[in-house]
Structures are given as C-alpha cells and as structure tokens.
Amino acid sequence: MAIFYQPNIRQGEHFLDSEESRHCARVLRKRPGDTIQIVDGLGTLFTAVIRDANPKKCTFDITDEHPQPRLDYSIHLLIAPTKNSDRMEWMVEKLTEIGIDAIQFVQCTHSERTVLKLERLQRKAISAMKQSERAFLPKLLPMVPLTSWKPMTTDNAQKYIAHLGEEPPADLFTASQAQGEYYVLVGPEGDFSQQEIDWAMDQGFQPVRLGHFRLRTETAGLSACHTLHLVNV
Amino acid sequence: MAIFYQPNIRQGEHFLDSEESRHCARVLRKRPGDTIQIVDGLGTLFTAVIRDANPKKCTFDITDEHPQPRLDYSIHLLIAPTKNSDRMEWMVEKLTEIGIDAIQFVQCTHSERTVLKLERLQRKAISAMKQSERAFLPKLLPMVPLTSWKPMTTDNAQKYIAHLGEEPPADLFTASQAQGEYYVLVGPEGDFSQQEIDWAMDQGFQPVRLGHFRLRTETAGLSACHTLHLVNV
Numbered sequence: 001m002a003i004f005y006q007p008n009i010r011q012g013e014h015f016l017d018s019e020e021s022r023h024c025a026r027v028l029r030k031r032p033g034d035t036i037q038i039v040d041g042l043g044t045l046f047t048a049v050i051r052d053a054n055p056k057k058c059t060f061d062i063t064d065e066h067p068q069p070r071l072d073y074s075i076h077l078l079i080a081p082t083k084n085s086d087r088m089e090w091m092v093e094k095l096t097e098i099g100i101d102a103i104q105f106v107q108c109t110h111s112e113r114t115v116l117k118l119e120r121l122q123r124k125a126i127s128a129m130k131q132s133e134r135a136f137l138p139k140l141l142p143m144v145p146l147t148s149w150k151p152m153t154t155d156n157a158q159k160y161i162a163h164l165g166e167e168p169p170a171d172l173f174t175a176s177q178a179q180g181e182y183y184v185l186v187g188p189e190g191d192f193s194q195q196e197i198d199w200a201m202d203q204g205f206q207p208v209r210l211g212h213f214r215l216r217t218e219t220a221g222l223s224a225c226h227t228l229h230l231v232n233v
Numbered sequence: 234m235a236i237f238y239q240p241n242i243r244q245g246e247h248f249l250d251s252e253e254s255r256h257c258a259r260v261l262r263k264r265p266g267d268t269i270q271i272v273d274g275l276g277t278l279f280t281a282v283i284r285d286a287n288p289k290k291c292t293f294d295i296t297d298e299h300p301q302p303r304l305d306y307s308i309h310l311l312i313a314p315t316k317n318s319d320r321m322e323w324m325v326e327k328l329t330e331i332g333i334d335a336i337q338f339v340q341c342t343h344s345e346r347t348v349l350k351l352e353r354l355q356r357k358a359i360s361a362m363k364q365s366e367r368a369f370l371p372k373l374l375p376m377v378p379l380t381s382w383k384p385m386t387t388d389n390a391q392k393y394i395a396h397l398g399e400e401p402p403a404d405l406f407t408a409s410q411a412q413g414e415y416y417v418l419v420g421p422e423g424d425f426s427q428q429e430i431d432w433a434m435d436q437g438f439q440p441v442r443l444g445h446f447r448l449r450t451e452t453a454g455l456s457a458c459h460t461l462h463l464v465n466v
Contacts, residue, residue, distance in 0.1 A: 069445070090323060097452050098444060132447050173466045211331060211462060212302070214365050219330050223459060229444060230463050233406045 002028050003037045003130040007137075009046060014060055021058035024050070036060065039129060041137030043068050068135045073179050074101040075228050078149065080188035081105050082217045083112035085120075091218040092121045096128035096138055100225050105143040110190030116143050146185075147199045154181055161185040161205040162220050163192060169207040172224055176208075178232050184224040189217055235261050236270045236363040240370075242279060247293055254291035257283070269293065272362060274370030276301050301368045306412050307334040308461050311382065313421035314338050315450045316345035318353075324451040325354045329361035329371055333458050338376040343423030349376050379418075380432045387414055394418040394438040395453050396425060402440040405457055409441075411465050417457040422450055 004020045006013060016024055016038075024030045031053050038046045038060070044067045048060035077100060081088050095103065105116055121140055129137050151157070158180040160172055169175070176182065185205055192200070210223045237253045239246060249257055249271075257263045264286050271279045271293070277300045281293035310333060314321050328336065338349055354373055362370050384390070391413040393405055402408070409415065418438055425433070443456045 094452055094455075097446065097448055098456065099446060131449065134446055171466055173463050213330065213332060213367055215330055216364065219327055222327075222455075223331065226456060226459050227463060230406050230460060233404050 001035070001037050002030070003039060003045075003133065005041060005126050005130060005137075006038050007041050009038065009040045009044075009062070010042070014048075014062065016058040016060070018056055022055050024058045025053040025055035030058075035063075038062075039135045039137075041126070041129065041135070043070060043135050045133070045135045066135075071099070071232070073228070073232050074181050075099075075225050076102045076104065076181075076183045077221050077225060078104045078106050078146070078183060078185040079221050080108045080111045080146070080186070080217065081113045081116050081143065082189060085113070085117065087216070087218040088116075089121060089124050091221050092124050092138075092140065093128040094222050095225055096125045096134065097132045098222070098226055098229065099134070099136065100138045102139040102141060103221075104141040104149065106146040106149060106185075107143050108146050108188045108190075108196055109193035111188040112190065118142055146196055151183060151203065156181045157183060159183045159185070159203065159205040160208045160224075161187075161192075161197070161200045162210055162224065163187065163197060163200075163207045164209060165197075165207050169209055172208040172210055172227050173231060175206060176228060176231050180228075182228050184221075184228070186217060186220045186224065234268070234270050235263070236272060236278075236366065238274060238359050238363060238370075239271050240274050242271065242273045242277075242295070243275070247281075247295065249291040249293070251289055255288050257291045258286040258288035263291075268296075272368045272370075274359070274362065274368070276303060276368050278366070278368045299368075304332070304465070306461070306465050307414050308332075308458050309335045309337065309414075309416045310454050310458060311337045311339050311379070311416060311418040312454050313341045313344045313379070313419070313450065314346045314349050314376065315422060318346070318350065320449070320451040321349075322354060322357050324454050325357050325371075325373065326361040327455050328458055329358045329367065330365045331455070331459055331462065332367070332369065333371045335372040335374060336454075337374040337382065339379040339382060339418075340376050341379050341421045341423075341429055342426035344421040345423065347376075351375055379429055384416060384436065390414045390416060392416045392418070392436065392438040393441045393457075394420075394425075394430070394433045395443055395457065396420065396430060396433075396440045397442060398430075398440050402442055405441040405443055405460050406464060408439060409461060409464050413461075415461050417454075417461070419450060419453045419457065
C-alpha cells in the first residue's frame, strides 16, 4: 500500500504537503474514500482514508494508528562527509533502513568536503523510511566543526572513535555494552588530525576498530551502526 | 602506495595486464626501480620493484610477500540480483570491503532481473579490494536458477534463508554458530515463490530474520555477511 510522510500529524495536520499530495492524487490517482498509510517519522504508522484528493493539499481522516516498538538504546553517528556525495546518500539510505537515531555531520581538518546538501540527504532518508515501512526518520544534523560539537549526553552515554592509533584497539562489538546511548565518531578519508584525536580523548571517546580491515568512511558508518544493533540482540 | 592486481603471481606471471600496466606507467608515471604493491586476490599482498615500466606489459620483481590472515570460517551469499544494477554494484563493493568468500547470483521465479553483467561487478570488486588494501577477492559466480543450485557443502555447513514465513524466525545472529561454512540465501524484491521456499527447506536452509525491519535485497546481503563476521568476533 502507498505510504506517505506527514511529520505533524500529532499537531493536527491531517493533510499531505504539495509534493506528496501531487503523488497521491495525480501519480497514484487516489480518490476520496481510498485508504492510504502515513508515517510521521516519530515512530507511528497511521492508516487513513482520503477525504479530499486535492493534488495540492490532499486531506485525510485517520482511522487507525500503529506505533512501532521503540528500542531501549539509541545510536548517534558523528561522521565527516565523503568527498563523493553519492556515498553519503547511500549511507543515509542504508542507516535509515537498519535504524539509527541521529547522524551528525562533522567537519574535520582533513575533510575533503566542506559543504553538504542536507535537504537532498533528508529526501533520501524519507524515501528509505517509506520503502522499508519504518516509522522512524533519523535526525540529520547540519555539519559543525568536530571540535565545537557539544555532546548532549547522559550518564548512560558510550562514546567511541573509530581510530586505530598505535595499539590495535578492541572491536566496537566487544568494547560496547547493551542498552547504551551510543555516540560513534567516524573520521574523514584523510583521517583525523592529532588535535582532533586529542580532543576526542578529552571528551571520553574510546578508540575502537570495526573489524579487521580498512573500511571506507561510509562503510564504517554503516558497519558501526549495525554492530551496535547486534550488541543489543 | 599504489596497489595493483595480478591473480597469477604464484604461477610466475610477474607482469601487470595491459590496463594495470597503462595505469602504472602512464597515469602514475612509475619508473624502473620504483616500488609498488600487488595483490593476488588469493590472500597475499606482495611488494615489488618495477623492472620494465612498459605501458603495455609492466614487469616487476617481487621483493617481499605479506600473507593476510585467513579466517576460520567462510561466508557464501546466494542472492537474487536487484532490478537496479547499481544496487548490486555497491553491494559487491561493500561485501568485498568487509570480506566475503563467494557471491552466487541466483535467479528466482519473482526475479525482476534475468541478465547480469558479471564483468562489471568483477571490476567493482577488484577496485574495492585494492582500495581497502585487502588481498582477498570474493568469487563472483554467474547466475543460475535457484532450484538448480548444487551446494558443495561440508558437514560444517550452516544454511540460512532470509525469509519470515508465518512465525517470526530467530535472528541470524542468534541462530548461527561460530566457525561455520555459512550459506545465506537472500531472495528477490518480489520475495521467494512457495516452490522455492519448499526447495530451500528440503535442502536444509533454516529460516532466519535479519533485524526487526524489512530490508532491501542488497542491504539484506550486506547485513547478513556483517552479522556472520560478528558471530565470529
């Protein structure tokens, strides 16, 4: 069944935005009385019936709601965007599919990309959420310089930096404990600067490795998130 | 350092193929006496010195060899290619990075793709292997109809099918045991046919799920492989 996105259902916005309305009424030719599904990106999948199939503002009445289970842990990825923006797009798509709470883009000294089209990534995330019938949309947070990032962490926070250093560190899988509020920091293609590593250590980030082999930035982001899900299986 | 690929080093082929020779001599402007690295895709990274920087057939002398550790388990993915070939390309790239032994493409009743450009996928795999400084190249096996696939499995084989069925099955992570010879079957976008599911059950494939949410075909393939690595951490 067709799935649409309306983040403000709880605030009473029982209509689709112009793009979704056009898709619903023009492309899929939905009519009044037809049933559709809507996700709010906050954890609930709604069933609704179309009231007015207006291609500019399609209105609906909610008939049922299905909250999806919340996890008892949260995953926050801090990542330096890759030079190639396609690689970030697919990472956002895959992370939305497997589930992540937030992706904070960070600018590092050796970052090759200093500008990020967050809107395009947002659209990828919404599309992936609908495709995988998920009701949670990850928060995509605009790029900040790494060392000015202020963690809003609780006592339950577990902070990891994917960095090899001199001694091979523990694998994220063995280093982390279940039910955490995880923050994983993945650096740019040119690696972290020494100053950034020192900053991370000061902030309590623990060095970890992600498997035995060098991974690309975007693969490291996905691998870290997947690993933390399995720590909680 | 530049890494090149020559699968037949052990058979005495101490030269690069025409494409690699051109890249070495013309693009990177390597000269006799320069040091390069070469992988054979079979587990060894070689250090070599260029003898003749011929852009059609660059020859070299091996000065050192570094075998990469072999894992005590093997992962074989059986997967129905996606309609969109880009999705298979990135999956092959990512699986090569995180490590997999073989990818067997299978044609299912509900497959939307019946032709596969294996050569292009092969090039993606070689490029990913070099990029991640891996010495192992996964075997990419040409498409066969699923039900005519003959497993060359040993007593140590663990066979799983990513299929939900009526009862939610165990997660692959909890169902599998370490040090196995794993065969994981991932179906097409249109799912398996009942006949294919019956065939898989007859062959001893055990139904598993990959996390809590519906994943795209290519995400399922990557997720399954990553999960099996973590079972062996």
